[in-house]
Every structure is written in C-alpha cells, then in structure tokens.
Amino acid sequence: xxxPKLRIPVREDLAGLEPYGAPQLDVPVRLNVNENxxxxxxxxxxxxxxxxxxxxxxxxRYPDRDFPALRASLSAYLKAESGVDIDPKNIWAAxxxxxxxxxxxxxxxxxxxxxxxxxxxxxxxxxxxxxxxxRWVQGARRDDFSLDLDEVARTLDAESPAVLILxxxxxxxxxxxxxxxxxxxxxxxxxxxxxxxxxxxxxLVVIDEAYGEFRREGVPSALEMLGDHPHLVVSRTMSKAFxxxxxxxxxxxxxxxxxxxxxxxxLPYHLSAVSQATALAALRHREELxxxxxxxxxxxxxxxxxxxxxGLQALDSDANFVLFGQFEDRDRIFRDLLDRGVLIxxxxxxxxxxVSVGTPEETQMFKNALKEII
Numbered sequence: 322x323x324x325p326k327l328r329i330p331v332r333e334d335l336a337g338l339e340p341y342g343a344p345q346l347d348v349p350v351r352l353n354v355n356e357n358x359x360x361x362x363x364x365x366x367x368x369x370x371x372x373x374x375x376x377x378x379x380x381x382r383y384p385d386r387d388f389p390a391l392r393a394s395l396s397a398y399l400k401a402e403s404g405v406d407i408d409p410k411n412i413w414a415a416x417x418x419x420x421x422x423x424x425x426x427x428x429x430x431x432x433x434x435x436x437x438x439x440x441x442x443x444x445x446x447x448x449x450x451x452x453x454x455x456r457w458v459q460g461a462r463r464d465d466f467s468l469d470l471d472e473v474a475r476t477l478d479a480e481s482p483a484v485l486i487l488x489x490x491x492x493x494x495x496x497x498x499x500x501x502x503x504x505x506x507x508x509x510x511x512x513x514x515x516x517x518x519x520x521x522x523x524x525l526v527v528i529d530e531a532y533g534e535f536r537r538e539g540v541p542s543a544l545e546m547l548g549d550h551p552h553l554v555v556s557r558t559m560s561k562a563f564x565x566x567x568x569x570x571x572x573x574x575x576x577x578x579x580x581x582x583x584x585x586x587x588l589p590y591h592l593s594a595v596s597q598a599t600a601l602a603a604l605r606h607r608e609e610l611x612x613x614x615x616x617x618x619x620x621x622x623x624x625x626x627x628x629x630x631x632g633l634q635a636l637d638s639d640a641n642f643v644l645f646g647q648f649e650d651r652d653r654i655f656r657d658l659l660d661r662g663v664l665i666x667x668x669x670x671x672x673x674x675x676v677s678v679g680t681p682e683e684t685q686m687f688k689n690a691l692k693e694i695i
Contacts, residue, residue, distance in 0.1 A: 334451065341448055349662040350686045352677040355492075355532070355642045357564035359613050359680065361603075368602040376598040384594035388414065391597050394604045395572055399557075401607065402534060405544040407574050413583055414592060414600070418531055418558040418571030422449045425554065425573075426484060427586040429525050430455030434483040434515060437476055439468060441669045443492045443529065458482065466494045466636070466670075470505055477513040477524060485510060488529040489543065490536060493669035495638030497540050503528065507550045523552040525579070530555055531571075532640035534562035534614050535621070540639055544574060551576040561641060562614050563603050570600045617641050621678045627688060631695060647672035654694060661690035 343354045361369070392409040400406050415421045426449050430436055436450045439460040450457035460476045463469050468487070477485070487506070489498035507526055514522035528543040536542070543555045554575040560566040573583075603610070621638055628635035628645045635645040648654050651674050655667050663686060665676045676687060 341445060343666060344664065346659075346664055348659065348664045350679065350683045351664045352679050352683060352687060353664045353666040353675075354566075355561060355640070355677045356566050357561060357613065357617070357641070358678070358683060359564055361564060362606075362609060365603060365606045365609070368605060369599050372598040372602040373595055376594040380594060382594075383590045384592065384597060386590050386592075388592055388597050391592075391600055394601055398604055398607055399544060399574065402611070403542040403544045405542065405547070407544065407547065411547075411577060411580060412572060412574050413580050414570060414572040415587070416571070416591065416596070417560065417569040418529070418556050418573075419445065419449075420591070421556055421571045421573050422446070422486070422527070422529075423452060424583050424586055425525070425527060426450060426453040426455050428579075428582040429483050435480050436484040436486060437480055437482040437524075438486045439473070439476075441466060441491075441493060442486075443488050444668065446486050455484075466491070466496060468498060468502055470502060473506060474509055477509060481513060481515050482524050483515055483522075484525045484527060486527045486529060488531070490530075490532045490639040492532070492640065493642070493666075493673075493675045494644050495532075495636055495640040495642055497536055497639040498528070500541050500543075500546075503543055503546065507546065507553060510552060525552055525554060526550070527554045527556060531558045532561055532642075533557060534611070535618060535641045536639040537618070537637075547574060547576070551578070554579060559600060559603060563607075563610050564613065565600075565603055568596065568599050568603070570596060617678050620681060620684060624676075624678060624684060624688075631692065633695075642675055642677045644669060644673050644675050646674060648674065654691075657694045658687070658690050661693070663687050663690045 391414060392412045395412050396407050396409045415424060426436060430453050432454050435456040435458055437458045438446050439462050447457045458480050460472055487498055490496060510524040510526050512521045514524040530542060533542055547553055554573055556573045558571040559568055621641060624643055625635045625638060633645050634647060635643055651667060651672055654674060658665055665674055668675050
C-alpha cells in the first residue's frame, strides 16, 4: 500500500509566495537598502558593549516589558530632533518599525477590516496586511508621485478603512508629504473608518517617518500634529539615521488609547533586555549620530544635482536615497552597475532606479560606474 504524500496545511493565501528580501551580495559598494553607511564610532561601540554586559548579568530574568527608561530616552530624543514634547507613555517600541506596523494592524485591522495606502510606496505595507488578515486596498498617486487628495477622499468614502498608511518621506520616491496635505487628510479621516455598533469611527492615520531625520530644512515632522489629532500615529526607526539597522528597533508616538490597544496584542516581553540596553546606549550618543545625518543630507543633495547634470531625472529627496531614471531597460543598468561592484535597487515605477546615499567614496564609485554605462 502506498503512503500518501504528506502535505502541510500552509495558509492558502501564502502558498507559492516568495519571502520579502532585497539582494544581499558581497560587493564593494552596497547602496540598495538605505542603510546608514557609517559604522558606529568606537565610543558608541564601547558604550553598547558595556551596557550589554550589564544586561547580560540579568538575562536569567525577563526584561521590563514596558521599558520606561527607553521610552523616556526616546521622548527626550524626539524633543531634541523635532521640538515636540511627547509623554513617554505615548511612545511605544518594538523590533523594528516592521513589528510596530504589524502590531498596529493586529490591533486595528484583521478580518473584516481594510488598510489603505497609495502606490508607489513601501512594498512591505501590503505584506503587513496579508500577515494580519487585513484587506489591502492600494490607490494610485499622480504621475509625479504626489498624493491626489481627491483620490484619497474617494478611496476613504468607498472603503471605510480602519487604517491609512502614508510614508513621509515616501519610499521609493524620497518625497515628503506636505504638511497641508497631512492636515487635510487628518480632517477627512475623523469619521471615515468602519461602522461599529452603528457609529462611524475614525480611520487611524499612520505617518511612517522611517527617514524623517533626513528631511530638508523647513520640512516639519508629523509629530507636531499629534496633540490635536488622537487618530494619528507617527512611526520612526533607529535603523536609518542612527545607523542601527542591525539593532532592529522601531518605535511610534500616538495617543494613549492607541498605545493601550497595541499593548493588548504585543507578545510577552517582546523587546529583549539586550535590545533595550543597546538602544539606550545609542541614544546617549545622539549628537554624534545626528552629525552624520547632516553630512548625508549634503551628500544626497549633491548626488541629485550630479544625476541631473548627466541628463537624467532625479527626484528631490527628503530621505537618504534618490530615485532616478528613466531608463528603457533599468535591469540592464542595474546589472552593469553590479558588474562594476556597485549594488543599487530595482524598485518602484517602471524605468526608475533607487540608490542609497553612501560615504563620499562610495558615492564617487557609483558616479564613476554610472557614467561609464550611460
């Protein structure tokens, strides 16, 4: 008798899919995943090592599940960076902004709920929706990649979403969402959410500021609007500006009822003692790390000017990357750069490529390689 082939009961909507992941290749110049190109200084490394050693002495105990020291330190940082005073109890952290976003949809999405965004934007948003069994609706931006507020209003009216996610600066375009547009969206979402017990609810507006520290002079943070809009969430990360991509520490600021809902779905002790100690050490060196951000802004703006001087289109950027093009065969440009030891990213609208801002030496190698190709 033949034993039937064993089949595991993977979710039907996951069958045949490939996991998310940008190429991780060992090449001289890696400018594909918007990392901070500067490694931590020896002073930062020493502080982290000492802090982790102290945490290691208590690893037989669970970490503080509400991490008040980290929340207070993040609050102090946001006040210094954005000029906004946020109660530490209105701040929440998790293992990268990916987990923050997932927790938001666990608490406010799920079966029977809808999350909306507008493309082109970060490719992981729809995966957060899928993973939480939240219906995904993706609207379109204008041809210049700006947000069409009339389209936003039509989508809200048609879908009554529980959550609206908008990246500012947007990824992969690098463009910030104008503050007037943010205010209009916050006004139109006060009663655009699902009906619960016969009452129309708000749509939670999540402004993803993963690259917020790189915004240009005069561009405000959405954090300034938190006090007047209890349905606003602002998400940040330590991966980019702090050069701590390997730490996996993201955080959000929001009204207390939103934080309370997130705490219902978080896993027990989700933020390890080592993660908390490392983040606190990095935050103690924020002035040094923010100086790197200033130099990366200058490098970015110079890169935009250079690309335009080559006859290419390059979008003004408020992030640590630049979207440029357009190419009839962007895959060939990508391959030719890779052959010269430079890794960038094929992402976003057809014909465009995205390059992260590197060190001056890395950026020069990218320029030299691209000039040879075009």
